[in-house]
Each structure stands twice: as structure tokens, then as C-alpha cells.
Amino acid sequence: MHVSVVIATKDRERYLRRTLASLKAQVATFPFEVIVVDNGSRDATKRAVETHAAGDPPVRYVYEPQPNRGKARNRGVESARGEYVLFCDDDVQTPQGWVAAHAAAHRSGDCVVNGPILNVGSFERRPAPRPVNYSRAFLCSCNASLSKRVFLEAGGFDEDFNLYGWEDTELGVRLRDIAVGWKFAWDAYLWHIKPPEENTLAVESRKAVEKARMARRFVAKHPSYRARFATGTYGLNLFRARYFLPDGLLAFYAGLSTSRRGPAWLRALMRAQFLDGIYTRELARAIDAADT
Numbered sequence: 001m002h003v004s005v006v007i008a009t010k011d012r013e014r015y016l017r018r019t020l021a022s023l024k025a026q027v028a029t030f031p032f033e034v035i036v037v038d039n040g041s042r043d044a045t046k047r048a049v050e051t052h053a054a055g056d057p058p059v060r061y062v063y064e065p066q067p068n069r070g071k072a073r074n075r076g077v078e079s080a081r082g083e084y085v086l087f088c089d090d091d092v093q094t095p096q097g098w099v100a101a102h103a104a105a106h107r108s109g110d111c112v113v114n115g116p117i118l119n120v121g122s123f124e125r126r127p128a129p130r131p132v133n134y135s136r137a138f139l140c141s142c143n144a145s146l147s148k149r150v151f152l153e154a155g156g157f158d159e160d161f162n163l164y165g166w167e168d169t170e171l172g173v174r175l176r177d178i179a180v181g182w183k184f185a186w187d188a189y190l191w192h193i194k195p196p197e198e199n200t201l202a203v204e205s206r207k208a209v210e211k212a213r214m215a216r217r218f219v220a221k222h223p224s225y226r227a228r229f230a231t232g233t234y235g236l237n238l239f240r241a242r243y244f245l246p247d248g249l250l251a252f253y254a255g256l257s258t259s260r261r262g263p264a265w266l267r268a269l270m271r272a273q274f275l276d277g278i279y280t281r282e283l284a285r286a287i288d289a290a291d292t
Contacts, residue, residue, distance in 0.1 A: 001143070003032040003103055004082030005057075008064075008072035009090035010039040013048045015193065018123060020052040020059060022094045029197055032099055034059040035079055036090075037072040070157030070167040073141065077151055086145040093123060093191040100189035102145040110150055111181035112172070115143045115188030121196055129189045138172030138182055143190050150180055158221070165211030166218045169230070173222050201258060201271065208275050212282035232280055233287065241284035245277045253277065 005023060009016050015035070023034050033055055036049045049061040064075045068080065077085050086102050088094070098115075105113040116133035120126075139146075154174045161167035181270075215231035228234045253274035257267050 002082040003028075003084045003086055003099055004031065004077075004080035004148070004156050005086045005088065005099065006037065006073055006076035006080065007034065007088055007090050008037045008039050008069050008076065008217050009041065009045060010067060011043050011045070012043045012090045013041070013043045013045045015091040016045060017051070017079045017095075019088070019092055020048065022092075023057065023059075023097055024052060024055070026057070026094065026099045027096045028103070030100075030103060032057050032086075033081060035062060035076045036060070037062045037064050037076040038071070039072040040065050040067045047241075048055075050270065054288055055261050068159055068162045069141075069164075070161050071159045074156045074159065077148060077156060080148055083147060083149075084145055085148050086143045088190065089142045089192065092142065093126075093193065095189065098188060098190055101185055105147070105183050105185040105188060106147070109181065110181045111183050112139050112144060112146045112150075112175055112183050113188065115185050115190065116139055117143050118189060119192045119194050121194060123193055126191060129171055129186060134184065134187070136184075137169070138176060139168050141168040142192060143188065144168070145188075146180070150175070150178075154178055154180070159219060161214050163210035163214050164207045166214040166231070168181070170218050170221065173227070175265075175272055189257045197205040201254065201274070204271075204275055205278050208279040209282045212279045213286050215283055218250070220290070231251075237280060238284050238287060241277075241280040245281050250274055250277045250281075253273045 036059060038045050038061065046061055049059055052059045062075050062079050062100055064072045066272055084106060086099065114135065114137060116129040118127055118129060119132055149232065154171060157167050157171055161170060215233060219227050219231055219233045253270045256262060257271035259267065
């Protein structure tokens with residue numbers, strides 16, 4: 001078995017170096033490679049790849065100038081020499097058996113394999129996976145693998161999803177449509193580094209807006225009840241967005257989420273409410289704009 005780890009990255013050299021170091025420390029009894037697709041970086045991403053290029057596993061550099069995660073990952077798969085492709089993000093840390101765990105999960109036949117994603121606030125935190133880390137997502141590109149043949153048969157990532165969100169979910173729909181199996185491998189876990197000082201409300205708000213716009217595209221392509229429910233594109237939720245999420249309420253949520261006075265659980269709840277409101281209002285706007 002030969003595995004190709006594919007990483008799309010843009011201006012994340014500081015994180016990428018740590019990710020590549022953890023991949024260099026993998027313990028595997030089969031050959032594997034790492035392909036880094038530089039998605040238009042202006043930092044030292046290429047130099048970081050060159051630093052890790054030699055040795056085992058080899059690390060190869062691919063350049064895709066247009067910022068588009070789906071397009072970048074497609075370029076990576078095109079360059080892949082492995083029978084299986086394994087996706088992760090550029091800000092993860094992988095335990096030494098991560099690649100081997102994905103490979104072992106494929107021995108029973110072709111399927112999509114997902115592993116637990118443990119969001120942590122720093123590189124130093126290394127908790128073990130817990131039941132809360134289980135996910136029924138069919139394909140989450142932060143930690144998923146499948147055969148290159150099946151990926152190409154399904155058509156790869158839809159490059160029209162050119163903003164944040166839903167491109168991996170949409171590919172998962174097409175994989176299910178061609179009857180590809182699914183497996184969740186508990187020992188194929190990794191740590192996803194999300195420092196609070198960088199994961200700000202402004203950053204998450206921008207992602208929420210982009211994700212809402214891509215949700216409209218997803219539902220237009222797959223207008224099933226399941227897709228509408230998953231994206232929030234159903235009547236009651238859109239009604240809530242149009243009439244029960246005024247600016248004042250969202251400002252109230254934002255204020256409480258950033259206050260130092262309240263307990264941590266309340267700040268987290270208000271942050272979630274604020275981001276849900278931003279997403280849902282933008283989703284309604286996108287749906288209304290498409291209908292005019």
C-alpha cells in the first residue's frame with residue numbers, strides 16, 4: 001500500500017512547519033509521501049516545504065495560484081503517486097501512528113475513512129479522543145482518506161465552491177451516490193490547533209458569511225431534504241433569520257461573548273448564538289438574492 005498525504009495551505013508557514021515535522025515522525029511499514037499544495041502563499045511556505053523535502057517520507061511542493069481549497073486539493077491528488085489519498089489541514093499535529101491507522105482501516109475494502117478531530121488551543125495540548133469527538137460527517141477534509149481511484153470516479157472536489165465551507169460535504173454526497181462505504185477509525189485521530197487569540201470573533205464571522213454563501217450553492221446542486229436540513233435551508237430557520245435576528249440581538253450576543261465578566265460557559269454560548277445568527281441571516285440573504 002502506498003499513501004499520499006495531501007495538504008492545502010495558504011500563508012500558514014508557522015503552522016505548516018509543525019505539521020510537517022509531525023508527519024516526518026510517523027511510524028509506518030509501507031511507503032507514503034506528503035504533498036503540500038501552496039494555494040497562493042506570500043510567506044515562506046515553499047521554503048518550509050523544501051526544509052522537509054528530503055528523507056522519508058518525501059515531501060513534495062505543488063503550486064496552485066488561485067485561492068480555492070477544492071482546487072488545491074484536486075491538484076494535490078493529481079500529483080499523488082499513492083493508491084490512497086489522505087487529507088489533513090496545515091494546522092494539525094499527528095500522532096506517530098496516524099498514517100498507519102488510516103491504512104489499516106482500508107484493508108477491509110474501498111471506503112471513506114474519517115478519524116477524530118480534537119480541537120485544541122495550543123501545540124502543547126495532546127488529549128486522548130473521547131466519545132464527543134465522534135462524527136457522522138461522511139468526509140471531513142481535515143482528517144479523511146479514500147482511494148485515489150474512488151476520488152477520481154466521484155469527480156473530486158467541486159471547484160465552484162470557492163469560499164469557505166461545504167466543499168468536502170458536497171463531495172461526500174457524490175461518494176454516497178456511487179455507493180462508497182464509510183468508516184470511522186478511532187485510532188486515526190489528530191489534534192487541530194486553534195489558538196483562541198487567532199480564532200477571533202471577526203475571523204469566525206467571516207467564515208460564517210462565506211459558509212452561508214456556499215450553503216446556497218450546495219443546496220442548489222443537491223436540493224434534498226437532508227441537504228436543506230444540514231445547511232439550515234428550510235422554512236422555519238429562514239423565517240427566523242428574516243424576522244427574529246435583528247442587529248440589536250446579534251450585538252447583544254457579541255457583547256456577552258467578548259465580556260470578561262461572565263462565566264466561560266456563557267461566553268461560549270453567546271459566541272455560538274452570534275455566529276449562528278450571522279450564518280443564518282447571510283443564508284437567507286443568499287437564498288433571497290438567488291430567487292430574484
